Amino acid sequence: MTTNKLAEIPTGLLLEALKDRIENQQRQLATSDKLANAVPIEEAAKLISGRRxxxxxxxxxxxxxxxxxxxxISKAENSSMKVQLDNFIAIAKATGLKVWVA
Amino acid sequence: MTTNKLAEIPTGLLLEALKDRIENQQRQLATSDKLANAVPIEEAAKLISGRRxxxxxxxxxxxxxxxxxxxxISKAENSSMKVQLDNFIAIAKATGLKVWVA
Incomplete structure (x- = not known):
């Protein structure tokens, strides 16, 4: 046996708890995976022109x-927020991006 | 001992591997934490009216x-995308939400 700092806890219980925790985290990550590099919309102009x-x-x-x-398109790429949502969504989509609310 | 389907692997190694995995996931989650419950902007109407x-x-x-x-505001809460970005951002902000691009 290698060292186990949690030696008082039966190993089976410990493994179950760790398994549950990993599965919970995986569920969260599945949701937020593609959002790991999300930027606030106010700062998205460079991201969009860069992708284009x-x-x-x-x-x-x-x-x-x-x-x-x-x-x-030029307004959106110059950080203007005076752009209609559907147009912004279409521009983002054309460059492989999506708009999210959280 | 409870059942352990990975019985061939020494428990110490298994625990180490699980620990590493949890720590890696935690780092990823820290980045995308607040975005875990993000919804596409097209589906955000209910989220906004719910928060309000x-x-x-x-x-x-x-x-x-x-x-x-x-x-x-009524248009935004009825999923209309014919709303100007700055207005949508302001409405979202008033209900504690932000708009992201990813």
């Missing part, structure tokens, strides 16, 4: 895909 | 706090 550039798309390309005007 | 009711606030109260019209 990574994907080799121009603002015109995003406009063609989404039907959102280049003017609105 | 929990806080004992009327739509008029939220309007007074945020300067956003009751019409717009």
């Amino acid at each position: 550039n990574q994907l080799g798309m121009s603002q015109q390309d995003v406009s063609d895909i989404t039907g959102v005007s280049c003017t609105t | 009711n929990q806080l004992g606030m009327s739509q008029q109260d939220v309007s007074d706090i945020t300067g956003v019209s009751c019409t717009t």
Whole structure:
């Protein structure tokens, strides 16, 4: 036997408790996994333009895909919050991003 | 001893491995903790009206706090995405919520 600081607790019970804890955490992580790198929407402009550039798309390309005007895309990429939600969601989606509330 | 399906592995090693796993998960959770219950913005209407009711606030109260019209608050609470981002952010903030991009 190696050292076990929790030697007073029967090993079977201990393993069960650890198993439960791991499973609980996994459930939480499954929900929040893709959100580990989330940024507040006010700071998302760089993230969106960065993703667009990574994907080799121009603002015109995003406009063609989404039907959102280049003017609105430019506003969104300049941190303007004077953009309608559905347009912002479409721009984000075109660059593989989603908008969340928490 | 209770049953242990991993009986071939020395208990000490098993406990160490489980401990490591829990600690790794905890680090991940610390990053994404507040986002564990995030919902896509398209589904956030109920979350916002629920929080507002929990806080004992009327739509008029939220309007007074945020300067956003009751019409717009009502639209946001009815899942309309035809709401300007800054107004949505203000409504969410009044009910203790934030908007994220990921």
